[in-house]
Amino acid sequence: MTVLVFGQTGQVATELARIAPQARFLSRADADLTDPAACAAQVAESGAQAVINAAAYTAVDKAxxxxxxxxxxxAHAPGAxxxxxxxxxIPFVHISTDYVFDGSGTRPWHPGDPTAPLGVYGRSKLAGEETIRAANGPHVILRTSWVVSAHGANFVKTMLRLSETRDALTVVADQVGGPTPAAAIAQAVWAVSGRLCTDGPSGTYHFSGAPDVSWADFAREIFAQAGRRVRVTDISTREYPTPARRPANSRLDCTGLEHDYAIARPDWRAGLADILKELGIK
Known part of the structure; x- marks a missing residue:
């Protein structure tokens, strides 16, 4: 199967390159994501049998x-x-986000639940989803959350960096979700793209790590596994203001993906152990 991947250096694209080096990966120099027509041309000229979009604007506050x-x-590039x-x-697989929801309540979000983004990032990702569905081709939109890996900028690496100079941290405890290893996302989108080429159904699915956890408890597990003695004190979102509002409830119901594609939620604790090992910490 010939697969074209938009993205090359991001967390998921990096992991995809490890499991599928035979795919063709496009950097931002190869494909200008601010030019939808150029992105469409790349698809047209590629001769690919499937396309995965692992590229995105992810600077939530800057957005x-x-x-x-x-x-x-x-929005515009994925639509093109x-x-x-x-x-x-040909099938198109796109990675989206829990930020399409407003984060209210405590139950896991179902793919069909009403969307209500809290900021620009979430609105842009939701607009992308809508343009993909409107294209009416074979597709899967995979919403995920709290992506972590041994590369790029993410919560695990931030906590480890801070632990080098501090023995106590305050971390938000009233936001809850599923940390998701980029390696697991890469495996999921690769499997989905293969199934879509045969008998896989189109639709919107959720995929996040288990069990659900707060940022503060996630930090505690990072330090425990890394052998770092750092005291974590819970604080509220109100005590840690950011330019963009974050969803308080990022729990995702992932049963649809398991039912249709036999892909279960990954245990993020095992994924964290792999990340620390790659970083030379374990």
Missing amino acids: ENDETIAMAVN MARACAQRG
């Missing part, structure tokens, strides 16, 4: 003052990719 670029990268795929009858 609040950069809506034009966020919309171009997260999806339409180009639909014209050729």
Whole structure:
């Protein structure tokens, strides 16, 4: 199977390159994500049998003052990719986010639940989902959350960096979700793209790590596994203001993906152990 992947250096794209080096990966120099027509042309000229979009504008706070670029990268470009795929009858797999929801309540979000993004990042990702569905081609939109790995910028690496100079930290405890190893996401989207080429159903699915946890308890597990003696004190979101509002409830119901694609939620604790090992900490 010939697969074209938008993205090369991001967390998921890096992991995809490890499990599927035979795929063709496009860097931002290869494909300008602010130019939807150029992205569509890449699909048309690739001869690919499937396309995965692992590229995105993910600077949640910066997006609040950069809506034009966020919309171009997260909405217009994926829409152009999806339409180009639909014209050729090839599957398109796209990674989205829990930020399409407002984070209210405590039950896990179902894929069909009403969306209500709290900020620009979430709105741009939701707009991307809508353009993909409108293309009406074979597709899977995979919403995920709290992506972590041994590379790129993420919560695990931030906590480890802070632990090098501090023995006590305050961490938000009233936001709850599922940390998701980028390696597991890569495996999921690769499996989905293969199934879509045969008998896999189109639709929107959720995929996040288990069990659900607060940021503060996630930090405690990071330090425990890394052997770092850092005292974590719980604080509220109100005590840690950010330019963009974060969902308080990022729990995702992932049963649909397991039912349709036999892909279960990964245990993020095992994924964390792998990340620490790669970083030379375990």
